[in-house]
Amino acid sequence: MQGEGECGKGLSYFVDEAKRKLSARFTPSAGKSGLDLGGLKRCLAESPFKTWYVNEFALADLIRKYHAASESFELEIGEARDGEFRIEISPDLMGVHLLLFSPQGGKPVAKAEVLAMLAQRGVVSGIIDENIETAIQCGSAEGIDIAKGRLPVHGEDGTLNLLAPQASERKPSLSEDGIANFRELGGVATVSPGAPLMRRSPPTPGEPGVNVLGHIVPPKAGKAAMFAPRLDGAAFAADDPDLLTAAIAGQPVLVNNGVQVDPVMTVENVDISSGNIHFEGTVVIRRDIQAGMVIEATGDIQVGGTVEAATLIAGGNVRVAGGVIGRHEGQKGAANAISSVRCGGSFHARFVQNARIEVDDSIYIDEGAMQSELLATRQIIVGKDDSQKGQLIGGKATATLLVKAQTLGAPTHVKTLVEVGVNPHLHAELLGIGKELENKALGRENVEKLLAFLKSNPQKGSPDVIAKAQKTHANLLEETTQLLAKQEELMRHISLAENARVIANRKVHIGARIQIGSRVCEVSEDLESVAYALRSDEIARDLLPRQGQAKAVLK
Structure with missing residues (x-):
């Protein structure tokens, strides 16, 4: 087959059908054109051989011989190449990818060839016919999926489902920013013996998958949920080892991997007539605790009235409906009459004055704290966001994550220490x-x-x-x-x-001292609606968004 066009005077092109080779033929004629590589490529691109593979080294050789020749010659410059393809099976045997290369003057790849190669490689499952057809129609493809295995569905872990919705929670979960998700501790809920507390649901086995070779891929079975080895006051139902029930009457308490039941002791007042209380369980005082008294409980302590210069020690939460008041220096009997609270959970009261509160979780005070020492592992919050009350005046407040009050300090510039980000x-x-x-x-x-x-x-x-x-x-x-x-x-x-904060929703007064980690900031002017945090190892002050002002870094 001879080409219809000529590139340069005396040049023509033909194909050896048997060998599928493309050659150039030079026949001397009067004069030669100024043939170069660019012109030769353009000429071939417009010829019947435009899709053929052409060897550029051969084209350069052709140009050299063309300009030097005085006699006829033939030179092989290209060939017909069939389309090619390659399949790649992923290491996990869950996918097959197709790389398809267009033909250059030869035959395109047929779908049957791809299917035959898949069969040869053992691929029998998850073949995607439409993707193969699309690639064939396009003539080329790079990494298109032509087979996919079915992934196994792994089993779900067993769960422990709470059946006593009023159970007190000793260790509340944290939100993403580290803030505990409860404030109101509520009253004391009780259960009777035999009451259901928690049910264990079994894990699921999952569903097997299959890889592209047709082999079964086993799922990972879920893990069984395990009750804690010791749950005081609770027992498994005689006819159901997955049902946890109350063994005694008392307060259900949610603990890690289970529910325990604390006995509940209820008294009207705690004073000299009742004596000090030491109780394994939860103590409920309907009214007040008088000065000098000691209440110690392994569970919660709930007080319906006021605590005056007394000592409370609880393994769980402490909630005081009224306030906790100690006697300041100068008052009669003050030397031995400080109010002290220590608990393993959270503390909540309406107000605190001249007291020491130390908790393993969080401190919540609704109206105000004056001249008190507050220590919380997580956070201290004084006042509610929708209230003007919530003053933290004098004393010292220390927490790991957050101290927030409506107002820090007082117009009288009383010294008020606030410390966050440190918890040895x-x-x-x-x-x-x-x-x-x-x-x-x-x-x-x-x-x-x-x-x-x-x-x-x-x-x-x-x-x-x-x-x-x-x-x-x-x-x-x-x-x-x-x-x-x-x-x-x-x-x-x-x-x-590391992201600890101090927030004064309404105002911070001169006399407040803010410490975040090892950095200290002495408040030198009264400010409204401000938050403090560490940035670039310095204490940064941000005016809260509702103020609409920009932030500034304190030096």
């Missing part, structure tokens, strides 16, 4: 958990060695010994899981502490 207790507790985890790991290793020995030497151990060892191993695993969860929570708290 968290780091100490984290170190303690690390040591506990090491001990649990050592204990598991020893039990596993014992179980392996008994398996190899069954005559050395009775069924009771084996069962006891297996139970010990299961308990160690559960305790390790709980410790890891607590470790993760503590690490999150430490991370959140």
Whole structure:
């Protein structure tokens, strides 16, 4: 086959059909044109051979020979190349990708060729015919999916579902910014023996998948939810090992991986006639606590009236409907009459004056705190956002994440110390958990060695010994899981502490001293609606959005 056009005088093109080669033929004629590579390429692009593969080195050789030749010659410059393709199977065997290259003067790739290659490579599942056809029609493709496996659906973990909705929560969960999600602790809910507390739902096995080779891909089964090994005041139903019920009458308390029931003691007042109270459970005082009295409970303490110069120690939450008042210096009997509250949960009162409050969670005070020492692991909030009350005046307030009040300090410029972002207790507790985890790991290793020995030497151990060892191993695993969860929570708290804030919703007065981490800011002017935080290792002051003013960095 000879080309219809000529590129340069005396040049023509033809194809060797048997070899599928494209050649140029030069026949001497009168005069030669000024042939160059660009012109030659343009000429070929407009010829019947425009789709053929052309060797550029051969074209350069053709131009050289053309200008030097005085006799006829032929030179091979290209060839017909069929379309090509390649399939790639992903390492996880869940996908097949097609790379398709257009033909250059030859035959295009046919769908049957692709299907044959898939069969040769063992691909039998999830073939996407329409994608293959689309690629063939386009003539080329780069990495198009032509087969996909079906992923397994992994099983869901078992859950522990609360059936006692009024259960008191000792350790509330945090929101994304580290703020505890409750304020009102409510009254004391009680349950009777046999009342359902929590149900365990089993994990699901999941659904298997299949890869492109047709092999089954097993799912990961969900993990079984485990109740805590010790839940005081609770027991499993006799006919249902997944149902936790109350074993005694008392207050249901939500704890990690379960619900326990605390006994409840109720008294009218606490004074000299009632004596001090030391109780394993929750204590409810309907009215007031008189000066000098001590109430100690492993559960919650709820007071319907006022606490005057008394001591409260609770393993759970403390809620005082009225206020907590101590006697300031100069008052009669002040030396031995400070109000002191220590609790493992959160504290909530209407007001606090001349008192020391220390909690493992958060402090909420509705109206105001004066000349008191407040220490909270998480946050201290004085006043409600929609109220003008909420003054934090004098004393010292220390929290890890947040101290927020409607007003910080007073117009009289009384010294008021506020400190956030520092909690050495968290780091100490984290170190303690690390040591506990090491001990649990050592204990598991020893039990596993014992179980392996008994398996190899069954005559050395009775069924009771084996069962006891297996139970010990299961308990160690559960305790390790709980410790890891607590470790993760503590690490999150430490991370959140880096974003600690101090907020005065309405005003901060001269005399307030703000400390964030190791940085200190003495308030030198009265300001409205301001927030303090660390930025670039300096305390930054932001006027709150409703003020519509820009932020400034304090030096």
